[in-house]
Amino acid sequence: MIRVGVNGYGTIGKRVADAVAAQPDMELVGVTKASPDYGVEAASRRGYDLYAAVEDRVDEFAAAGVGLAGALGDLLDAVDVIVDCAPSGVGERNAPIYEAHDTRAVFQGGEDADVAEASFNARGRFEAARGADSVRVVSCNTTALSRLLAPLDETYGVEKARVTLVRRGGDPNETDRGPINDIVPDPATVPSHHGPDVNEILPDVTVDTAALRAPVTGMHTHSVNVTVETAPDPGAVRDLLADESRIFLVPEAAGIDGAGALKEYAADAGRPRGDLWENCVWEESISVTGRDLYLFQNVHQEADVVPENVDAIRAMASDVDAAESVARTNESLGVGLESRLGDGELARAELPADD
Ligand SMILES: NC(=O)C1=CN([C@@H]2O[C@H](COP(=O)(O)OP(=O)(O)OC[C@H]3O[C@@H](n4cnc5c(N)ncnc54)[C@H](OP(=O)(O)O)[C@@H]3O)[C@@H](O)[C@H]2O)C=CC1
Ligand SMILES: O=C(OP(=O)(O)O)[C@H](O)COP(=O)(O)O
Known part of the structure; x- marks a missing residue:
């Protein structure tokens, strides 16, 4: 022990x-x-x-x-x-x-x-x-970026990643944090600490990060653009990320439209404190233009x-x-959230029985 x-x-x-x-x-x-x-x-x-x-x-x-x-x-x-x-x-x-x-x-x-x-x-x-x-x-944001960029680099080769991070202002219990009426570049200079920190994990990946702070407490949101060496198929990218145990592909069919619904989904799934240990990648956001891959992901800063x-x-x-x-x-812990919506039928037996 x-x-x-x-x-x-x-x-x-x-x-x-x-x-x-x-x-x-x-x-x-x-x-x-x-x-x-x-x-x-x-x-x-x-x-x-x-x-x-x-x-x-x-x-x-x-x-x-x-x-x-x-x-x-x-x-x-x-x-x-x-x-x-x-x-x-x-x-x-x-x-x-x-x-x-x-x-x-x-x-x-x-x-x-x-x-x-x-x-x-x-x-x-x-x-x-x-x-x-x-x-x-x-850090929480760096952890999420490392989890995402590692499989993309291994499979397609990352030429350059550019990430804009919208950071939550503070944790839900941090009553003294902000902003409360603004979206603040933090830091105003590029790169934020996240890019250099990703290079502590993935030294060969070129990545620029810019960060803002927003008046929310639930999660961080990343807007990700990765230029890869070989043009990817969006479906193959979805499969690649779905195979990562610490990435949750949020299916379009679930109707989860933001951090609030995501946190409720986690609580409904029985997660302690409503925690989401996984990166939450919006499945329908995975888009490809030439060698440019785009996606959005949310990060539960208290949990990942x-x-x-x-x-x-x-x-x-x-x-x-x-x-x-x-x-x-x-x-x-039960890491590895997978939605049963979208891919197949939810079996009746898996729903709570009617009285
Ligand atoms: N919150 C987040 O979203 C994330 C935080 N991190 C990192 O994790 C670390 C902890 O952050 P977080 O949990 O948010 O911080 P909190 O402020 O929530 O908790 C800090 C804890 O440390 C205790 N503490 C205060 N002074 C000392 C001391 N001198 N020695 C030991 N413990 C002390 C506090 O005790 P008491 O409660 O009694 O005051 C408190 O329990 C930081 O490095 C942060 O950057 C990383 C990822 C995400
Ligand atoms: O590690 C975190 O964020 P970070 O990856 O932006 O540094 C945590 O959310 C803590 O951030 P904070 O320094 O805003 O409390």
Whole structure:
């Protein structure tokens, strides 16, 4: 069993903790919080041991009547791998603490690439993490772009990809984020960090990214144009992407017209927190003009990096190969959303029985 801790039980950390707890070959030893707010209840309800992320805040937990199993140092001494899910930039400050405890660490995409020995995506860079003491799972948008561009490059050869990313303003619980009445270039310069970050995963793919921030909280949206070396058939592209276990082709027949309906579809499918771990590619958007491929995809920023974190842990701390790790993660979480609409009949037996 790989013993795992999560440092920072926030948007990403609470999802990674649940995903780790669901793995047959991993044990979630505990999670940390910096403050004793509502998040501690979620950990307690799940039976997760709670540790203080910051040693000198232990008294705040006691004052709030929240029991602790210890502080971060105790957790680090009890695990094989710590997954740092602290706010962007805090991970870099935590890195020396992990090194001092000789604990392997997985960082998130809010950190710069040089925080870790390697950047990670299970589709393109599993082996780079093998045996590493630290890896960085690239950001949610970068993860989605890497998942998409890897099969396109392998099959058609990517001459150049150009992506416009419409980023959600903040997560649903981030009441202080914006914009609320604008669409803001962020950054106004090109490239945004996503293109260079994709090259940490796929060094040979030429990609330009431009990003905006919009007043939505549900998902990011990407407008993608890829010039490929050999002209693709749109149907073959659809088949290629449908074969990718972490890409969900949103069928036209489903009548899903945006992030709101997509999130409801996920909730109806029984997804925890309504999470969509897969890239959501609008099937009818896949269009080809000469060697130019166009499509739109949506990315659930709170969720898509979660299976990648699980695979990163396995790559660092076991000898399981990429295909086996991805299969195990997908199986244990239920990754691999497929609509039954459009391709064939929905069997009556699969619908809830009438009274
Ligand atoms: N949210 C997103 O859409 C995505 C985020 N990421 C990246 O994941 C990382 C985490 O982001 P996110 O989950 O959104 O952040 P959140 O703000 O939701 O959660 C951060 C967590 O870290 C805790 N924390 C605060 N200070 C420290 C500290 N010094 N040491 C350890 N933990 C601390 C917070 O505790 P408390 O709650 O008690 O304050 C909180 O639980 C960032 O690098 C981000 O860029 C990547 C993909 C998507
Ligand atoms: O990793 C993310 O986005 P990114 O891929 O645009 O950097 C997350 O959505 C966090 O983004 P934020 O920095 O806007 O909170």
